[in-house]
């Protein structure tokens with residue numbers, strides 16, 4: 001029986017032996033009080049050392065699966081292994097409306113998937129080849145040696161103190177007046193947005209946003225049961241007349257805007273339009289959630305102040321930041337800068353939900369930020385992404401027949417086609433191993449069937465050119481012209 005055990009290289013042998021014996025006991029193949037082979041016999045049967053076997057037996061004893069009688073040997077404990085009559089629940093029937101809607105809106109599950117050999121323009125994640133792992137490793141070791149014990153224990157719901165202080169200064173350097181405001185560290189923008197909506201909105205409330213907008217934000221707004229009202233966004237940014245019309249007609253609880261490198265259009269709202277937007281919403285007393293996720297990827301021109309900076313000492317703008325595009329999305333760190341009273345409530349919701357964001361991650365991240373590595377990295381990343389962006393734009397203009405190409409930076413461009421259905425186009429391109437994100441998923445209504453988003457951050461220049469050519473050829477076959 002034991003000689004059938006297959007030993008592999010990827011795990012300690014004593015753990016493999018312990019797990020093997022355990023599974024035999026649980027399956028009822030070894031009975032209570034049955035004597036196991038002596039360590040000498042087992043070692044020779046498996047061709048391993050006696051120490052390995054003794055170690056495995058000791059662990060089994062610690063876990064209560066065997067007992068050792070001095071001078072007599074090792075015996076199987078009396079573990080009641082009885083499988084009751086099968087009890088199955090049809091979980092499909094049990095899922096509530098929140099679960100059902102989450103699944104329905106889960107585009108990762110339902111949209112065209114990448115397969116080996118495909119050129120994918122779906123992602124707008126950073127290119128991991130740019131990450132400076134060595135510097136991050138240094139920060140990890142540094143924090144572990146300085147305060148390893150502390151950061152491995154529970155921390156504060158609001159976040160790791162030094163990171164909060166760093167980010168307050170960081171926001172001040174963006175021109176934001178932080179008096180009367182505070183920061184809550186979150187698991188990226190996504191959690192931040194969810195926390196703010198949880199804290200401030202009720203099912204059925206009206207919310208204003210750009211149309212199109214960030215698909216994850218749409219999903220979260222829908223899951224909160226909000227009435228989403230989109231305002232068109234064009235080359236100059238949000239259509240302020242349409243915005244005012246909407247504000248005159250209905251009452252809004254809150255609004256959500258992405259003023260820099262908007263997803264999916266890549267449009268940057270001008271300083272004048274930011275001020276106008278702020279003033280219109282101020283007149284109607286509708287607070288603003290500002291998504292500052294991509295601000296750092298400015299490729300040219302002067303710094304544009306976030307809307308949060310326009311409000312000075314005012315507290316009506318809730319700024320949500322994230323390092324997911326500028327640095328590492330895998331670390332899931334974002335923050336909410338908001339009025340102190342509001343932060344207090346957000347902190348309690350955060351604590352109720354998940355206690356806090358990983359202190360270890362926050363501490364290492366803080367070390368990395370303050371070491372200067374971040375600034376070095378951002379200079380390098382900006383240069384590389386700018387070159388890619390310029391190349392992608394050039395290729396799009398050359399190869400893709402379109403009504404309009406939008407995007408002033410960031411990691412993607414947005415294309416409006418001339419009467420071509422982008423889903424039909426996707427099907428054709430997929431046959432030629434090129435995929436992209438159909439634009440309709442970014443719309444809060446049924447528009448956008450003639451649009452698509454092309455993310456280029458992780459695609460080589462060769463593949464950008466090859467892929468865009470294929471997209472262009474398929475558009476022509478469907479009847480589109482330059």
Ligand SMILES: Cc1ncc(COP(=O)(O)O)c(C=O)c1O
Pocket residue numbers: 124187188189190191214258262263291293321322323324325329333334
């Ligand atoms: C508009 C927008 N905001 C924020 C984010 C970042 O979200 P997170 O910080 O949760 O990764 C993204 C990522 O694509 C985005 O497109």
